[in-house]
Amino acid sequence: MRVVLGVGGGIAAYKAALLLRLFTEGGASVRVVPTESALRFVGEPTWAALSGQAVATDVWSDVHEVPHVRIGREADLVVVAPATADLLGRAAHGLADDLLTNVLLTARCPVLLAPAMHTEMWQHPAVVANAALLRERGVHVLEPDSGRLTGADTGPGRLPEPERIHAAALALLRGADGGGAGDGSSAPAATTPVCDLEGRHVVVSAGGTREPLDPVRFLGNASSGRQGAALAARALARGARVTYVRAHTDVPDPAGAHVVPVSTALQLRDAVLTAARGGGGADAVVMAAAVADFRPAAPAETKIKKSDGPHDGPDDGPGLDLRLVRNPDVLAGLVAERRSGGLPAGTVLVGFAAETGDETGSVIEHGRRKARRKGADLLVVNEVGGGRAFGTADNTVVIIGADGTERAVGPAPKERIADAVWDAVAMRVPGSQPVHPRGDL
Secondary structure, three states, rough: EEEEEEEOOOOOOOHHHHHHHHHHHHEEEEEEOOOOOHHHHOOOHHHHHHHOOOOOOOOOOOHOOOHHHHHHHHEEEEEEEOOOOOHHHHOOOOOOOOOHHHHHHOOOOEEEEOOOOHHHHHOOOOHHHHHHHHOOOOOOOOEEEEOOOOOOOEEEEEEHHHHHHHHHHHHHHHHHHHHOOOOOOOOOOOOOOOOOOOEEEEEEEEEEEOOEOOOOOOOOOOOOOOHHHHHHHHHOOOOEEEEEEEOOOOOOOOOEEEEEEEEOOOHHHHHHHHHOOOOOOEEEEEEEEOOOOOEEEEOOOOOOOOOOOOOOOOOOOOOOOOEEEEEHHHHHHHHEEEEEEOOOOOOEEEEEEOOOOOOOEEEHHHHHHHHHHHHOEEEEEEEEEEEEEOOOOOOEEEEEEEOOOOEEEEEEHHHHHHHHHHHHHHOOOOOOOOOOOOOOO
């Protein structure tokens, strides 16, 4: 993989060295193209030593190789981090006064820009318009993080961490090449359109809910939120507008998603319903969150204390009796809402079912029964326990359709699982004419 790493002239340029290392350790060949201003922060010897390639900022070096055209043409991916306000403006208006802006004009591969600047600059109407214009043209512009900036300033405009930029870049690249088979099939993968969800609004829930026992304790589960985050990231890469209803997760929020943080099952239900109804309604709702089935009937308003008995042994004192009440079934509620007209009739509803086999049936048998009972368009069934699914990078699932179709996917990275789910969703969204990697859905 040939990556061009553009570096703008911002204080966050030092983080690009860490991003460079992530790419090279993954086996990529990286050509660093800094601006003149970037070299005031990190010098040319650093970029050359880390990348193993020559570094230039202008179009006059090695003119016989025509670098201002060749570098962009030969790249598989262009990433610019940090992308300053000045660089965003030049890129948006087609200016080409140095090597990096020439590369941006000649590149025909995916381009990812990671802005970094002070809050006032990021929120200025000119910068907002430039970012919007670039996005309209197919350039992927990450939302900056919010946090500590130069000096004592705090706010949106902080460069996303290198790991987050790297993950977004790889997700973008997978979208451009179809993501591979990922389901054990030996059939070659054709190209999946990067923007087959363009103009669609999707809602994705992720993470595990927590039901409070008292102000410091809760009932929870082992969900890391990785599959939900992968679903949101892949939907963004395929052109969708994503509302990300996020319970408790162990992973960063996907760049570019509208994040709605929640904690409890009731909060998640309300947030998902609001997002699915708003703005003309959602085209799809994917319920990947691990929602608690029960909650304490009467959470304590103050911390529950251990009994002060006469002895101090570990087993002394009474236990704690809890009365639990059932939480609403969010997916079933969405199905009922669609049936009653509260959601558009064409909204595609997707559930996830984490199952274990027992004496009454196997994982897939439980999944089939749940699919019939829930009434969603798709149910993604996976086996949990024994180190499977929760917190892992890979997953194995069966996607069950209400029309009786079944597709096994994996073991495969959760990003590949996410693409398989979106392939199935895209088939069912009214008015879509998606092209799939394989004709096996």
